[in-house]
Amino acid sequence: MFFTEKFQVSSEILKSYGAVDISLICDVPLFVDPMLIFNSNNERYTELHNNIINYFYFLYTKAAQGLTPKEIDAWFNFSEVPNNWLGYSLYGNKGLALGKKYANFLYDNIAFAIDTHSISKSTHIEKVMLLYEGSGKDKISDLTVNLIKGFLCEYTETFALKYIKKEFLETFPVEKAYFNYDTESFVSKEFILPYIYNEDNKKEYVILTPYDILREDEPAINKKDFLNSYDRIRTVIENDSLRAYVNNYIGLAVRRYEENQRKNKRPIKERSIEKIEKQAFQEVVKEYPELYDYYIKLRETDTDEIRLQCQNELDSQLKKLFVASKSLIALFESKNYPQNEMLTAREEAKQRLKFFKHIIEDCDGYKNLYVKGVQIAQENDLQRLFRFVWYGTTYKVDAESNNGRGQTDFIISKGQANQNIIEFKLASNSKLAHVFTQVKIYEAANCADGSLIVIFFFSEEEQAYSEQVIKDAGYEDMIDEAIFLIDCRNDNKISASKA
Template identity: 25%
Template sequence: MSRKLQSPKLFSAHFDIDPAELDMAGLFDPILNCDTPLFVDPLLLRTSSNEVASGECYDQLRARFANVVRLLDASQNPGDPAWKAAERQLDLSERPEACLGFGGGSIRGSSRPEALRTTILKTTKEIVRLGENDPEIISLMGMFEDGVGPDTISDLTTTAISKGLAKLTSEFAVAHGITVKNFPQFFGMPLPSNPYRPNTPVLLVPSDVLRDLPLATDWSDVSEVAFQNQLIRDAFNSFVGDISKATVSDKKHAIKRAAMLSLENFRALLEAVLSGSTNYDPNEDILGFYAFRKVLSGNLDAFRGGIAPPRTKSKEEIVRIVGEIIVHFRRLVEENNNWELLWSNGRPRKERAAQLLFFAVSDAYCQANNVDISPEMNPGGGPVDFKFSSGYANRVLVEVKRSMGAVKHGYEKQLEVYKAASNTDAAYFLVIEFGDNWDAKLQAITDLRNAAVIANEPASLIEIVDASQRTSASKR
């Protein structure tokens, strides 16, 4: 599937409602033509402030998982009727309706390998044999098994609670005059239709059940809550060996073996994990997802003017326009207090936050000034690059780095790989400075550029934006 995002469209923008209405209802405002890498964490449902989520959705999740556990308890061998019935209950299909996950520039759904479902069922059966029948054991599969990632847990949960999500979405849509249609496969409820996905409704999700990685698949969180129990900690250490050399796969196998030593061990782990899950905090917003939405949902009037449309479709013109966008981006950050969107609790947000903010600003300037150039980005995992293009041949890349990151490597190696892959020699290297001591890094990339210019070789342009913390205007 395509992993490039162009012209992101928020649910609130398409259906012409104030984003604050979604905030007040505690619902996440999804991008309709792209998945956001946040995930539904089943461990958060029972504590959600949304009554449908903590009530009906949580009951639906436990009922679905309880059926799987009951059937596995009755099964004598894999493949027998009870096992096959459990398979049917454990639906691992991707769920495009929530616009969440790693889909990149798409929300297309598909099915996962059958072997993955078999792995989950076998591990669940082992736990049932141990004597544990709490249906929430299925939520822990990402902790134990390779290949069971956050998207799998999230989609599994979304399927189990789809009736509850359909209800809260339908109630919100009808109350706010949003155009809806009936979807028979969603219990006949009137739901908004996704214009980028024919015959697919939108399911809104409460913000407080979302995480950037569900606890059961985020090793740092798992270890923090699980190792508070000495039984688990000691057993884990006996299996993992040298933890400094252990891979995530090694750690998963070790925590599984530690938990499966006894029912006491398993219940200690289950209790620790159930009490340790927290949602992705919109206020901290370490990855910048909410800051991104703030720019996308803002008034485009602030971005009008200042960029002359391209006079030709030449590469030189695109380089000029991208340069002007960077100038405006710098002004917004340095002079209009948008540096605040790059900080959280006195710490710089992660690099993805800076990349998302630049992308949102770029897209807003192109829209507001009717510039026929579409910025693209890769919103999923892996490298993130920005490509501005007009026609097939004329492309300009922008790579965004934080000053405390691997600046020299990014300029000398990473950006060159992207340029070669995009068949262009035109690029900007945009460094976001956070007030750290990075003079040596700046000198290094400046020397590299100067050497390339002297050798008459293509040299990526270097731009710097000062996002260091300022005091408020009233204190200055």
């Protein structure tokens, strides 16, 4: 289930080496942040950062000459590196590659990415994400992993040769391990690496990632933080004329709002002023892109804050995935789950769900959903934990399968004619009532015989709300048959000794 278990090495040894103990059944939702490489005192990381920037300068030089689609594909397009088991996948480790759309975006904006306007200390490849629409953490992480793949293979090989038995190792040719500037092409190199057998029953190498370059949230340089930092950015602008212009532009927008409110005898709201200031800042940055570099300069000085934030994110994420899942598996094994391979996919799914509910509600499983009394479990975390409930099964468990009408959370099957859909929802979800329509669409798209709906609640209010939603939909009689309410509250459970 985990790297240390599969390759029979101590968790403490792996931890002391500095690597994360990855899952080998689903991705760990962690991502590489290039700022952590830049901010490190590790000389090897300094070299890595320089190599990354050198490659971006190479791309800029080539893009300035004008490239053919084939050349853009060769230098700007990167395939996924699933071997590190990092990302969003709830089933296996195969996600989406960066793709041609991202390659063309990078090609169009490479000049923006490397131009620091002599303001920030260094070029940062994640700067390009400040122009990108949509989530950037997976994209910038995948790009970074591609550019440091040779290092990650070296890092894993060193550990493997010292701590992993030879029977678990094999020599693999790793494509695009390094870039050769003489031939202007990526080159392969052989590494001795641990391996697993993938779904196609072929050997697939596994690579480790250092703990200190990972985080769960967006990278330190990201679009949302940039917009939220507009006030800080204004204070560090060194160019007096630019600072005056930006402040005047924003101030004028605020004055117009205040005058309009007074004219219409409406109250002036601080929240509205903040929104107007942010919108005005978004407009002025289009005219003066060097404002992006003042933001990056700020982030370069936020070293301690970034490290602490990443540490907290990692601690929370690893507790959610590793501590909770290992606890869940231990309970699963100790309770001797009765497996019956003759059940239909629907009946087996119901049995596993009931067992999952039993573990959370009656076996203190709910404790793994909190850290210091604060709820840490989101919908995708609960989905990951549910994957571990299928420990030892021969049923096929597909997570986030999409057959044309959207992604279902799970499809449990034994052949095309024997499959069932499971949909997870938090009671806090504002669109909870839509789940009943949602599953009908999924059933039609997947030719599935009915669905199972699981609703998790973390408070008395959420419990009452979810029960009301079910009642309003007319499905009360389906509770514990097709609809499962799972009590994750930590304020209504007492120990057996006090009961």
